Every structure is written in C-alpha cells, then in structure tokens.
Amino acid sequence: xxxxxxxxxxxxxxxxxxxxxxxxxxxxxxxxxxxxxxxxxxxxxxxxxxxxxxxxxxxxxxxxxxxxxxxxxxxxxxxxxxxxxxxxxxxxxxxxxxxxxxxxxxxxxxxxxxxxxxxxxxxxxxxxxxxxxxxxxxxxxxxxxxxxxxxxxxxxxxxxxxxxxxxxxxxxxxxxxxxxxxxxxxxxxxxxxxxxxxxxxxxxxxxxxxxxxxxxxxxxxxxxxxxxxxxxxxxxxxxxxxxxxxxxxxxxxxxxxxxxxxxxxxxxxxxxxxxxxxxxxxxxxxxxxxxxxxxxxxxxxxxxxxxxxxxxxxxxxxxxxxxxxxxxxxxxxxxxxxxxxxxxxxxxxxxxxxxxxxxxxxxxxxxxxxxxxxxxxxxxxxxxxxxxxxxxxxxxxxxxxxxxxxxxxxxxxxxxxxxxxxxxxxxxxxxxxxxx
Amino acid sequence: xxxxxxxxxxxxxxxxxxxxxxxxxxxxxxxxxxxxxxxxxxxxxxxxxxxxxxxxxxxxxxxxxxxxxxxxxxxxxxxxxxxxxxxxxxxxxxxxxxxxxxxxxxxxxxxxxxxxxxxxxxxxxxxxxxxxxxxxxxxxxxxxxxxxxxxxxxxxxxxxxxxxxxxxxxxxxxxxxxxxxxxxxxxxxxxxxxxxxxxxxxxxxxxxxxxxxxxxxxxxxxxxxxxxxxxxxxxxxxxxxxxxxxxxxxxxxxxxxxxxxxxxxxxxxxxxxxxxxxxxxxxxxxxxxxxxxxxxxxxxxxxxxxxxxxxxxxxxxxxxxxxxxxxxxxxxxxxxxxxxxxxxxxxxxxxxxxxxxxxxxxxxxxxxxxxxxxxxxxxxxxxxxxxxxxxxxxxxxxxxxxxxxxxxxxxxxxxxxxxxxxxxxxxxxxxxxxxx
Numbered sequence: 001x002x003x004x005x006x007x008x009x010x011x012x013x014x015x016x017x018x019x020x021x022x023x024x025x026x027x028x029x030x031x032x033x034x035x036x037x038x039x040x041x042x043x044x045x046x047x048x049x050x051x052x053x054x055x056x057x058x059x060x061x062x063x064x065x066x067x068x069x070x071x072x073x074x075x076x077x078x079x080x081x082x083x084x085x086x087x088x089x090x091x092x093x094x095x096x097x098x099x100x101x102x103x104x105x106x107x108x109x110x111x112x113x114x115x116x117x118x119x120x121x122x123x124x125x126x127x128x129x130x131x132x133x134x135x136x137x138x139x140x141x142x143x144x145x146x147x148x149x150x151x152x153x154x155x156x157x158x159x160x161x162x163x164x165x166x167x168x169x170x171x172x173x174x175x176x177x178x179x180x181x182x183x184x185x186x187x188x189x190x191x192x193x194x195x196x197x198x199x200x201x202x203x204x205x206x207x208x209x210x211x212x213x214x215x216x217x218x219x220x221x222x223x224x225x226x227x228x229x230x231x232x233x234x235x236x237x238x239x240x241x242x243x244x245x246x247x248x249x250x251x252x253x254x255x256x257x258x259x260x261x262x263x264x265x266x267x268x269x270x271x272x273x274x275x276x277x278x279x280x281x282x283x284x285x286x287x288x289x290x291x292x293x294x295x296x297x298x299x300x301x302x303x304x305x306x307x308x309x310x311x312x313x314x315x316x317x318x319x320x321x322x323x324x325x326x327x328x329x330x331x332x333x334x335x336x337x338x339x340x341x342x343x344x345x346x347x348x349x350x351x352x353x354x355x356x357x358x359x360x361x362x363x364x365x366x367x368x369x370x371x372x373x374x375x376x377x378x379x380x381x382x383x384x385x386x387x388x389x390x391x392x393x394x395x396x397x398x399x400x401x402x403x404x405x406x407x408x409x410x411x412x413x414x415x416x417x418x419x420x421x422x423x424x425x426x427x428x429x430x431x432x433x434x435x436x
Numbered sequence: 437x438x439x440x441x442x443x444x445x446x447x448x449x450x451x452x453x454x455x456x457x458x459x460x461x462x463x464x465x466x467x468x469x470x471x472x473x474x475x476x477x478x479x480x481x482x483x484x485x486x487x488x489x490x491x492x493x494x495x496x497x498x499x500x501x502x503x504x505x506x507x508x509x510x511x512x513x514x515x516x517x518x519x520x521x522x523x524x525x526x527x528x529x530x531x532x533x534x535x536x537x538x539x540x541x542x543x544x545x546x547x548x549x550x551x552x553x554x555x556x557x558x559x560x561x562x563x564x565x566x567x568x569x570x571x572x573x574x575x576x577x578x579x580x581x582x583x584x585x586x587x588x589x590x591x592x593x594x595x596x597x598x599x600x601x602x603x604x605x606x607x608x609x610x611x612x613x614x615x616x617x618x619x620x621x622x623x624x625x626x627x628x629x630x631x632x633x634x635x636x637x638x639x640x641x642x643x644x645x646x647x648x649x650x651x652x653x654x655x656x657x658x659x660x661x662x663x664x665x666x667x668x669x670x671x672x673x674x675x676x677x678x679x680x681x682x683x684x685x686x687x688x689x690x691x692x693x694x695x696x697x698x699x700x701x702x703x704x705x706x707x708x709x710x711x712x713x714x715x716x717x718x719x720x721x722x723x724x725x726x727x728x729x730x731x732x733x734x735x736x737x738x739x740x741x742x743x744x745x746x747x748x749x750x751x752x753x754x755x756x757x758x759x760x761x762x763x764x765x766x767x768x769x770x771x772x773x774x775x776x777x778x779x780x781x782x783x784x785x786x787x788x789x790x791x792x793x794x795x796x797x798x799x800x801x802x803x804x805x806x807x808x809x810x811x812x813x814x815x816x817x818x819x820x821x822x823x824x825x826x827x828x829x830x831x832x833x834x835x836x837x838x839x840x841x842x843x844x845x846x847x848x849x850x851x852x853x854x855x856x857x858x859x860x861x862x863x864x865x866x867x868x869x870x871x872x
Contacts, residue, residue, distance in 0.1 A: 133569075133609065133610055134608055134609055134610050136696075137693075139693060159691050159692060161627075161634075161688055161689060161691065164625060164627075164633070164634050165625055165634075165688065165689050167689070167692075167693055167696075168693070168696050169605070169606070169693040169694045169695075169696050170605070170606035170607055170608055170696070170700070171606055172570055172606055172793060173569065173570050173609075174569055174570050174658075174793075174794050174795070174796050174799075175658055175792075175793055175794055177658070183658065183659060183792065184659045184792055186791035186792055187661075187790060187791060187792075188790060188791050189600060189601055189732065191597075191600075197600070197729065198597075198600050198601075198732070200732050200733070200734060222610075222611055222613070222619065222701075222702065223619060223620045223701075223872060224872075225623075246791070249791070252597055252601065253597060253601050253603070254692070254693075254694075255595050255597065256595060256603075256690070256694075257573075257575060257603055257604070257605040257690075257694045257695065258605045258690075258692075258693040258694020258695070259605075259693065259694070260572075260603075260604050260605050260606070261787070261788075261790070261791045261793065264606070264791070264793045265658075265659075265791040265792045265793055266658065266792070293633065296625065296634070296636050297636070298636060351697070352697075354623060354624060354697070355622035355623060355624050355682070355685070355697045355700070355701040356611075356619065356620055356622055356623075356701045356702070356872075357608060357610075357611055357697065357700045357701055358610050358611055359610070360610050363610075436659060436660075436792075
C-alpha cells in the first residue's frame, strides 16, 4: 500500500519541464547524481534531477535556513559525499525526499528561493554517482542464462544450481565509468576452437550487456547477515548498467574461476540513481514459474512474494559511426523488463550477506543481463545473433554480429503503470574506440 | 646486479633487536605498515618495522629538519596515507629507503634524535596497511592447480588455458582484514553429490589458502596497458595472504561464474609490506618446465626470464583450541616457495592491464595458493587431505580434514640466501569462530 504523497500522480512542479509527459524526471522521481558545471573548475556536487534541470543541493543547503534535522541530512550532500547520505537509515532518506517534493511542488512557497539553486542539465557534466568500493555482478536474467547456456549445452541450458543459488561473482570497481564513457576495444588472448594455440589481438566479439545497477545504502558489519525482512532497507536505488564483454576473451579465460579480462576493461553506469522510494508504485508480485523449487528459507518471505519485483522497462539502442555521420537517430535493438529477473533485489542482498560478507554504502550490485522471454528481447548481441552466427540488420543497411569501432550503445529505462506517473532513468551510453 | 648499499649483509643497526639472527626485520628489510599505540585513541600512523620496534614516520617527519625533497616524501606517510606514498615513482621510494637505511645503521649520527621515534611492536595494534580499492586473486600455483584439478579430472588435471593465461578473478575487498582477524564460520548453501536438493548451514569444509599478496604502487590509466619492461615499477611490495575458502559452498556455487560466497566472508593479510627493493637479493631465474609453451610476447621479456621469480619460503602453521588451552605452540603443516609459481609478478601486472584495465595504488593481487611440487608442500587442506578423504594427524593426537572452530592458522614467510641477510614477513594469522 502506497500512501506516500510523493507518489501522487497528479502532483506537479513549478519547474515546468518536470511536468512534460515524456520527461524522465517528474517530481515523482527525484533521482540523485553527482555533477559540476562544465568548465567551471568547481568541485563535484550532489544534485537531484527535476525536468531538464538539476537542483544543486549545496546551494539548497547553504542558502536556506532549514530545520537542524534537515540541515544535518543535507550536509553530506552539500559536501559532495553521496555515500555519507546513502548510509543513513531509510527513514532519514525518506524525510529528505518528502522535503524536496514539498519544496518543488507547484504550490510551494519556496519557488523564489529555490529557483537560483537550479542548473540546466545541458550545462553540467556528471561523474559516477558515488564511491563504489566493491562491485558484484549477479546473473538474475534467467532468459539470458538459458539462451547463453543453449549455445554451449543445447539439451541442458541451465546448470543445476541456477534455480537455487542467486549466482554472482565479483567485478572490477576501478574501471566503472559514467554514461558517455569511451573506451578502447580491448586486446587479449583468444583461441579459436580449431586453433592449436591461442593468439593475441583486439577482441572480435565485443558485446554489451543490458543490466540494472543496485546501489547499497546502509552497510552491514562483517559476520552479520542481512535477513530478507530488512534487505531492502539496505538498498538506496537503481541505475542502468552496461557490463561490456569481450566474448572471445571470455570463452578462453573463464575456466575455472570465471570472467576476468573479458569484463574489467570498462563498465558503464548511468549518472542518476532512482531511489527505492520512487520505484515503490511499480512493484509487482514475485512470480516463480510453476514447477520451480521454492527458495530456501533464507531467501524467502511473504513480503518478497507479494512485492518483490520492480517493473522497469529496459531498452538497448545502437548508433553506429555511419548513423552518427548521417545524422540518423539511434536504433532500438531490444526491450525487456527487470520484472523477468529470477531473483529479487531483497534476495540478492540476503544471499550476498548470508555468509557474513559486509556490504558498504555505495557498493554496486549488477543484476546480470536482463533478457525477456522472447528471442527479440535479448539483452546482448551474443543472444540476438545466436552466438555471432546470425547478423542483425540495421535500418541503414549496416549489419552487426558484434560491436564495431565507433558504435555507441545507449541503455534506457523507465517505469510506467496505470494510475502512476511515468518515471525514467535517463541514459547510459558508451562508445567503442579502436584498439590502441 | 645489486649495488644497493641497503642490501649489504654486514650492515647492522643501532636498534639492537634488528641485529638478532632470527629477526624478520633487520635493517635490510624495512617493511611498511599502519599502526597505532594500543588504547591510545591516536589516529593510524605509518611506520617501518626494525627489529622489535617500529619507526613512527609521523614523528620522523615532524621532529627532524630533513631536506625539502625528503620532507615531501615523508608527508603522506606522516598523514597516515600509505597509498599516496605507494603512488610515487620507484626512484622516490628508493630515495626514502636509502635515507631510512642510513639513519638506522649502527654508525648513524641520527640515533639520538630518532630513538624517541621508536615504538615497541608489543605496544601497538595494526590495520590493513593501505586502502585496497580492488582485490584480484590469481592462480599461479601450478602444483595447487594440478592437485585440485586431479580431484575432479584425474586424467586431465590442468585445463588447456592454464599454461597460456595467468588465470585470475576478482575478489571482495571489503572483507579483507589484518592478521589477528577472527571470523565466524560462514553459512551457506551446499549440496552433497548424492542429495536431491541443496541444504543450508555452516560450511563443513572450511579451508585456508597459502598465498602472497602483491600491492600495486603507481597506477595506470584506463586504456593504457603496462608492458613487461615497466611492470615491476608498478609493484610496491609483498605481504602474506590467506584466502579462506569454504569448499562445499564453492563446489555448489562456482559454475559458471567462479567463486563468490565461498571466499568473500573473510580474507586475511599480514600487516607489513616487504618492498620490492628489499626482495631484490632473492631473485632467481624464471624456469619454465621443458616442453611447456613459451609465453606470448606480451608476457615475455629477457629481464623476466633472468630475474623473474622471487624466492620466498612460505609456511602454514596451525594452533587448535586444544593446543592453545594446553599451552602448545603452533604446529607446522607445510612449507613451499613463491619460486614455484608459474607466472611472475611482472607477468601478472602485464596480463592484468593488457586489456586496458586500470590498477590503482594499494590494489591487492593475490598469487593464488602456493603449493610446492611434493604432496606435503600443499598450501591448503583440500590438497593435504586429498579432498577431505585422508585426515592429517597433529602431534597432540587431534586430526583434521578441514578447519574446526577455534583453529588459528598462521602463515609465515621469509627469504634466505647465501651472502644475503635473511628477511621475514612477520605473521598472518586468523582464527575461526563458531557460526553465529
């Protein structure tokens, strides 16, 4: 049940662009990000997106005489330290959301003092939203796991542990960049199935992976698992995430300890974190397919079954160099939803910590590639092209099996539901440069 | 060729305990660590171990009028920030080593002013030596890989990529603790081979792994690989590392993406980082077994072949609760050497960055379990007990297949060579508590 006034779909803002039907950032969203005005020489600041603008929380903190409680909440944000705010209990995070929502609504008396705290999104650059201490990537996309498994084991695509264990592994935090990231095509060892020995060179099977990023809010201590009941309190919000993958490097290196250089050359995250509070109207019951085993007790709860999934529509768009040169807009490659993930956010937190592993504020958990049940809903080229065997055709006549130099991949995400205001995630884009 | 005066085996210190034959910390060593006086309420400081003492580099910086260049080098250390010092070029790091060596030698005129900067090691507590951004674990112990492979594939123990690719994967940085770490036996999902479904509970196959930790010195930028020629300039030094592993959780979870909860509940590192400069007298040529493939060019260099390996003797000692209660000293379980690793430090750095992955100062690279060629030189219980089938007997009559609650595992390491002063790594100990 949702009684949070910040979700009222009729709520509008005095920031006019926030009321446009197609904005990702209406007053019901209010995602957090880290920004600075372009070429300003200023330090990074924390802001909240509203329509085409950003509310600069340093100015909000500095210019307005809030209550002591709100000042204390705003202080880490004014210092540009999103992690210190993420660490707060969810009641505190909700209190700030409530304040911002009131201050930005059409009838707010604060419009005059807050207007100077707005910066146009076109005037800013953004960074990774917080310090990411550790990054874990999960494998919750059962349709992805099945499709990829089929390429290797047609008769037995899912491994026996898949429906019991939320499979995950550790990734590289240092090479995570923000939307707009450009990276060189990685080089590495590959070995063709029929080759005697491996060879070295630029990857020929460069791929994207359509994922969601979950950001950890308050931490847990080493040795103290987080149970299902409190799991979501430890999640700050979601972003878009592209786990770029070099498939030929991956297939040669990954046995027996998992992916390494095939993934850690770059990963791209969207600049805005959409909070769990903003996502509340878009929950849907957790539907485990009939005949599948019930989760072990440490991964199960009535609340999780009732409202475990979040229905985020996800899209992959491609703009090739030729398209950019011709002024052609990006082309949509596929669409899927986080609703189809096999494990919920709460289950991932409970699983990750059940052995006592300590999560820290700002840690990033990737969902794994989110493909839908239909083949055209695949979240990677590996699946869309059946392992590179079936090229896809683009509207301008170009074809792709895997990514080419100059390709820009753009992830988008949004939540839509009858009776709720649509909210969006902005973009997560990245561009492949030629091997250096 | 080694002309560094700091390696002169006849060099002695005015710190008397540094001249004892069995000390790990003679003047030829000078490892860095992060400490504070017990119950002092002071902040963490950086110090250098010398005999039974620590030279407090904050006091060294504050109390003595060094040249501007040395003051600048000491400043981050005086601030307790080892990472900022690790970041310096190796010429700078060598300059400070030279100064400290001169200041501590028997004939130094600085004895009087430096004496007050010493703190007894018995009066301090230590932390993890630096901020570890990312932690990577390699798999360079070919005898370990072969022995473990044999348990699963008796006829074909090594996978086809092993002699071509320095196999590695990402680990969890947040749960790395310093020597003295105590952790609860982790709980998790396991599935016996003959069980229908998995069950949940404390691991029954808890193991240690005898490893070396390599710490990254100066970073590289994303997209800019580090070639073999400069690779070692990017390594600050080595420590001891215990990659605790829950074998039953590992075998159920690790397909297809590698180890996760079976490893990330705790890892333990020694407090002192022995610098690459101190290790120089203990190099030995890289000896790849006859018939093995030559490394691909990006992993090969004449220098690497001539002086690629470092001969560090490594030991595992066990003290059970019963031994502690009876006042019995720890028992040595095995001894091996880093000399037997299949890949050198330089090769690991070159491989890790060849795809453009960016290393950062303070990152930790684990060597993987270092077992020797003989079965009794195994660096894990999994190997010593042949997968838990053959219990080992302890001198007090106890037996072990895997670790029991109350067991303390102590790793030790040292370098010995004719014509060189012996140096040691101190201890890396950790204790298993009962599941919570």
